Amino acid sequence: xxxxxxxxxxxxxxxxxxxxxxxxxxxxxxxxxxxxxxxxxxxxxxxxxxxxxxxxxxxxxxxxxxxxxxxxxxxxxxxxxxxxxxxxxxxxxxxxxxxxxxxxxxxxxxxxxxxxxxxxxxxxxxxxxxxxxxxxxxxxxxxxxxxxxxxxxxxxxxxxxxxxxxxxxxxxxxxxxxxxxxxxxxxxxxxxxxxxxxxxxxxxxxxxxxxxxxxxxxxxxxxxxxxxxxxxxxxxxxxxxxxxxxxxxxxxxxxxx
Numbered sequence: 001x002x003x004x005x006x007x008x009x010x011x012x013x014x015x016x017x018x019x020x021x022x023x024x025x026x027x028x029x030x031x032x033x034x035x036x037x038x039x040x041x042x043x044x045x046x047x048x049x050x051x052x053x054x055x056x057x058x059x060x061x062x063x064x065x066x067x068x069x070x071x072x073x074x075x076x077x078x079x080x081x082x083x084x085x086x087x088x089x090x091x092x093x094x095x096x097x098x099x100x101x102x103x104x105x106x107x108x109x110x111x112x113x114x115x116x117x118x119x120x121x122x123x124x125x126x127x128x129x130x131x132x133x134x135x136x137x138x139x140x141x142x143x144x145x146x147x148x149x150x151x152x153x154x155x156x157x158x159x160x161x162x163x164x165x166x167x168x169x170x171x172x173x174x175x176x177x178x179x180x181x182x183x184x185x186x187x188x189x190x191x192x193x194x195x196x197x198x199x200x201x202x203x204x205x206x207x208x209x210x211x212x213x214x215x216x217x218x219x220x221x222x223x224x225x226x227x228x229x230x231x232x233x234x235x236x237x238x239x240x241x242x243x244x245x246x247x248x249x250x251x252x253x254x255x256x257x
Contacts, residue, residue, distance in 0.1 A: 002237040004029030007079045009072075011062055011119055012089030014041035016188035017138060020225035021086050024233045026051040030084065033075050035060050037089075062089045062115030072122040081130060084236045085123045087116040088138040092153045092190055094197035105152045112156035116163060120178075128174045135171070136235045137164050137180035138228070139247055141255045144182060149201055157182075161247045168245030177244035179235045184251030185213040186223045218253030227252075 008025045012018040014036035022045065026032045031053030036042035039059030046057040056078065060071040075082060091111045093104045116137050127133025142150055143157030160180060168178040185191065199206045214222060231250045234240055249255045 001029035002239075003084075003233075006030045006083040006236075007033070007075075007081050008084035008086065008236065009033045009035060009075060009082055009119075009123065010086040010088055011035040011060070011115065012037075012138075013086075014038050014045045016190060017183065017186060017225045017228050018086075018088040019045055020229035021088060021232045022055075023049055024226070024229035025084065025086075025236060026053060026055060028233060028237075029053070030236075031055060031079070033058055033079075035062075035071065035089070037061055062087075062119055063110040065118050068118045068122050072119070072126075076126055082123050082126050082133065084134045084136070085119060085127075086136045086138070086232060086236075087119050089115050090138060090140075090190075092150065092194060094149050094194055094201065095152075096149060096201065097151050100152055108152045108156045109159070112153070113159040113163070116160055120163075120167060124171065124176065127176045128171075131175045133171075133176040134236050134240075135167070135176065135178040136232050137178070138232075139164070139180040139182045141182050141184045141249065141251050143180075144247065144249070144255060149198060164247060165245045172244055177235075177240070179240070179244060179246045179248065181228055181231050181235070182247050182249050182251065182255065183228045184223050184249075184254035185217060186225060186228060188225060191222075213254075216254050216257055217251070218256065221252065223250075223252055223254075 008030040013022040013034040026049040034046040042057035046055040139160040140157040142154040147154040164180040
């Protein structure tokens with residue numbers, strides 16, 4: 001129970017990687033605030049989390065500064081502290097650069113990058129006041145390597161990596177660490193959509209695309225959300241107390257190819 005008594009805020013936590021992160025932190029004793037654009041899904045997720053904490057759900061659009069500020073104030077009013085912030089909310093679309101729309105570009109950057117900035121900015125003052133805190137951002141393998149058909153998504157995740165490293169330096173004097181995880185081919189609802197999009201764009205079947213993902217993963221399987229959650233748990237504990245500014249690859253080796 002490394003995280004017993006800790007208050008953890010996880011965005012995009014009603015499904016996928018975010019839900020697995022929330023469950024892993026809760027299982028280890030943290031009280032988790034499930035933040036998601038879908039308020040009802042967030043409530044359902046919070047009710048189903050393991051552990052002994054009285055978990056809580058907050059409906060919030062991470063791209064809206066006033067909503068974010070209000071949400072974090074409500075969390076402080078309720079718990080008095082934020083020990084861990086997991087900026088996980090994310091989206092993707094897929095397209096060739098020549099066909100990419102401004103709407104797609106803005107959508108990816110608003111959620112994936114601006115959302116990380118706004119939530120970090122909202123949480124940091126409380127961590128600074130306490131003199132301690134953990135911020136863990138969900139970036140991507142695409143934030144470190146060329147990713148055809150996902151140039152806009154990749155650019156938004158490269159930005160998350162850069163923001164993470166810069167924030168780590170700024171926040172270190174106040175006892176706050178900032179790291180990110182870079183998942184690979186993770187089996188989520190987002191991946192299911194991407195399989196369909198990529199198959200259509202490349203003239204392949206969904207099964208062929210998925211088989212290629214497995215071939216590109218040296219450990220020989222599609223990654224599960226729990227693989228990412230375990231890495232986030234480590235960064236949230238005192239085992240990682242002297243680690244900051246890192247972009248941890250959690251890919252089964254896919255980033256190496």
